[in-house]
Every structure is written in C-alpha cells, then in structure tokens.
Amino acid sequence: MAASCVALLALALALPLLLLVAWKRWRWGRAARHVIVVVLGDVGRSPRMQYHALSLAKRGFSVTFLGFCTSKPHDELLQSDRIRIVRLTELQRLAVGPHVLQYGVKVVFQAVHLLWKLMCRKPAAYIFLQNPPGLPAIAVCWFAGCLCGSKLVIDWHNYGYSIMGLVHGPGHPLVLLAKWYEKLCGRLSHLNLCVTNAMREDLAENWGIKAVTVYDKPASFFKETPLDLQHQLFMKLSRTYSAFRACSEPSDPGMERSAFTERDAQSGTVTRLPGRPALLVSSTSWTEDEDFSILLAALEKFEQLIDDGERLPPLVCVITGKGPLKEYYSHLICQKHFQHIQVCTPWLEAEDYPLLLGSADLGVCLHRSSSGLDLPMKVVDMFGCCLPVCAVNFQCLHELVKHEENGLVFEDSEELAAQLQMLFSKFPDPAGKLNQFCKNLRESEQLRWDESWKQTVLPLITDT
Numbered sequence: 001m002a003a004s005c006v007a008l009l010a011l012a013l014a015l016p017l018l019l020l021v022a023w024k025r026w027r028w029g030r031a032a033r034h035v036i037v038v039v040l041g042d043v044g045r046s047p048r049m050q051y052h053a054l055s056l057a058k059r060g061f062s063v064t065f066l067g068f069c070t071s072k073p074h075d076e077l078l079q080s081d082r083i084r085i086v087r088l089t090e091l092q093r094l095a096v097g098p099h100v101l102q103y104g105v106k107v108v109f110q111a112v113h114l115l116w117k118l119m120c121r122k123p124a125a126y127i128f129l130q131n132p133p134g135l136p137a138i139a140v141c142w143f144a145g146c147l148c149g150s151k152l153v154i155d156w157h158n159y160g161y162s163i164m165g166l167v168h169g170p171g172h173p174l175v176l177l178a179k180w181y182e183k184l185c186g187r188l189s190h191l192n193l194c195v196t197n198a199m200r201e202d203l204a205e206n207w208g209i210k211a212v213t214v215y216d217k218p219a220s221f222f223k224e225t226p227l228d229l230q231h232q233l234f235m236k237l238s239r240t241y242s243a244f245r246a247c248s249e250p251s252d253p254g255m256e257r258s259a260f261t262e263r264d265a266q267s268g269t270v271t272r273l274p275g276r277p278a279l280l281v282s283s284t285s286w287t288e289d290e291d292f293s294i295l296l297a298a299l300e301k302f303e304q305l306i307d308d309g310e311r312l313p314p315l316v317c318v319i320t321g322k323g324p325l326k327e328y329y330s331h332l333i334c335q336k337h338f339q340h341i342q343v344c345t346p347w348l349e350a351e352d353y354p355l356l357l358g359s360a361d362l363g364v365c366l367h368r369s370s371s372g373l374d375l376p377m378k379v380v381d382m383f384g385c386c387l388p389v390c391a392v393n394f395q396c397l398h399e400l401v402k403h404e405e406n407g408l409v410f411e412d413s414e415e416l417a418a419q420l421q422m423l424f425s426k427f428p429d430p431a432g433k434l435n436q437f438c439k440n441l442r443e444s445e446q447l448r449w450d451e452s453w454k455q456t457v458l459p460l461i462t463d464t
Helices: 002-027 047-058 075-079 099-119 137-148 160-168 173-186 197-207 227-238 293-307 326-335 352-357 377-384 413-424 433-443 449-456 458-462
Strands: 031-042 062-068 083-087 124-131 151-156 191-194 255-257 261-264 270-272 278-283 315-320 341-344 362-365 389-392 407-410
Touching (some): 031 047, 031 099, 031 137, 047 075, 047 083, 047 124, 075 083, 124 137, 137 151, 173 197, 191 197, 227 270, 227 352, 278 352, 278 377, 293 341, 352 377, 362 413, 377 389, 389 413, 407 413, 413 433
Parallel strands (some): 062 083, 124 151, 278 315, 315 341, 389 407
16 A cells, blocks of 8 residues: 555656656757756856856857856856856755755755756757766756757766765765766766866776866966056955055055056056065865965965065965855964965956956965866966966876976975065066066967867767
C-alpha cells in the first residue's frame, strides 16, 4: 500500500513536467540559434560567462542567461537586445540542523529550481554551463538537455571538489562525494572547454574527458585609461575613500586635485602630481585560495624600508572584491598602523574596475589554484590594461605570467617585498623596470576575448 502511494505521488509530480516537455517539443522544437548560459553563482561576478554570452549574441544567437543577480553585470550585457538575464533564487543556508543536512537541502532546492527554470525557457541548441559550481548543475543541465534536445557544453574553470577541499580537507566525505559526482557527470557533456593546457591534459588523463583549451583573454574595455578619465575616477572614488583624496588643497581655486592628479578647470588639462603615491591594485574573491597575509607582510617590510631612509614612494593599495574572508582580512588591515601606506577595500562598479586597472602602476595577484590547473583571470585583465603584475607562484602560472617579461613571480612575502622595492625604486622612473614591463605588454599585441572566441569556440558550435 505504501509503495503504491509513493508511486502515485511520484507520478503526480512527474506528470506536469512530462506535459511541459511534450508541449515545448510541439510548440518550439529545438531553436538552432538559441543558447542558454547557466551560472549557479552571481552573474555580475562571472566575467568569462558574460563574455561567452556577448560573443554568442554578436554571432546572431539569442541568449538566455540564468544566474544569481547579486551584483550588476557589464552594461554591454544589459544593453544587448539578444541577451535576457533570468534570475535564479539563491537559497541561504539553513540556520538549524547538521551541516550535511543543510547542504543537502540546498542542493535539492537548487536542482528542482534550476530544472524548472530550464524547462520554462524556449529549448536551446546548447546549454553553456560554468563549472564550478557544478553540483547539482551538471546533472540538471544534462537532464534538461536530454528532455529538450539541447547539447551540454561545460566550461571548466577549476574543479569544484578541490575548492571544497580547502574548507573541509581533501579526505572529507563531502569532498570525495563531490569528486565522484564531478568526474561521473562531467563525462555526460557534448563539448568541454577549459582554461589551461594543464587542465586539458589532466581531464584527458585522469577523467577521460576530452576538452579544448580556451584561454581567458581580456575584453576590449580592459585597456590603459586616459589621464582625464583617471582623474574623473579618482575624484569619484575620493568621495568615498580617503586614500584617493589630495593631501592638501590646491592654492588656485580653479584647480581640482586628487591624490594622484590635478585638473585645471579653465583649460581642462589634467596632469600627474609630482611626488604622487604609487597605486598598487589587487582583486580577490576573498576565499581560502588567496592568502592576503603575504601582501600585508610585504607592505610592512616596504614601510620599514621607507622608515630606514630608502627612496621609495608612499603607496595606495586598493584591494577590490567581495567574499567570505573580507571581514577577516579587513580586521587585520585595521590592526596595521601604516604611516606611508593606505589600504582600501572597495567593491567597484563593473565599468569602474577596468578604469582602475588602467590607472594603476602595479598589480599583485595572490591566487593559488586549489587544483593547480586554473589561471587567475584578474591577471589577464591587468595585462589587457598593460599593467605589470607580481604573482605568487603555482603549478601552471607560467602559461600566463612570464617572469622578467610581463611581470615577476614570487614565493613568499620576503620575495614580494624585495620586488616592490626594486620596482618602485626612484618611482616614477621612465627608465625603470616597471615601465619596461609596460612597454613589453604594449608591444605584445594581445589577442582580445571576442577574436579568440571566434577562432576557438565558434567553429565547435557551428560544426556540430
């Protein structure tokens, strides 16, 4: 009797879904020029998937973008008449019960919610899915694709289980379950993309998955910022962050001054201030794979060098981003009593972030890949702005950062401090190492995202 009731309940739940599938098949069939892009995360903080959507739209596809809408995406995405963003509901973790139960409830909710959202959309030729996070999205997107005749494309940015391992440890049952799931379901896709050759080889050798490397490339709006736009950005940020404010007001009331620049209101001419501080930029998701204590220790050593009489500029260090460890590191920063260094941690609008990178003097990257197989997109963006980078070393970083060519690679805070001392010695020296790196980046004529996508991804989805 109980078994019959369960069967009837399952049939009652499945019947609406089956009717919806049948109606969709009859009403639309499979739309050859429609693609669904799925991120089980914040759309505004998923730049690579935004770029996929924009490139698809430029090639005549209509795009439905499913994801959380916590932060604002790029204006170009919002203004495209071929892209429609559909909000997914983000379920916050339950406040009661064991962690395993809380996680289980969240996964079940996400699976049902995502499947419903997919089934309510016009059937697509392809479903582009970002992984991680892939639990439960890979299985759900594959199932929806089977029902609607869509081909699943997984874009491997990293391994989800390796990120979980940073929190729970590699031997935790949840981590082992996630690895098994990712390895099993990852093979269900029609096409796989990945971010490095090292990941492509690992997928082939250890997962039995054939993937195509699609390197991150900067979008066209990542470029050097003209001096007048730099001044506008600095003045805008100075209204909120004291690090961007001028140390003293200009004697001429017709002059407008930031910490770095000065503008003559009458002529509109913008000049850099003599003796200005150097602008150091880093961006982060404030997660376990980035240890900002390395940067803070290096800044302490840099401050000591200035106190000891070294000819070094004051620093403004801007660390952008949102994430779970921001409050922890903000507390550590407040405990530092720097005299020559100012640190601020803003969350920038999507349009201001490229302007800041294009205005900075040096970028710092503390990303250590949880798998050792992905590359930091922030460095790609910095290079697009011709901004040299100091990056902490890990397994496949050489695929992006060329030591002594477009930046420097360091192992610890001591080495980073020595690099900061060398690069900012006699700042701003036009003959210095920093300017040489900038020149190398300008001369490299980097391929931009859309052109790279047209060469690597477009043939894969037009030939299948």
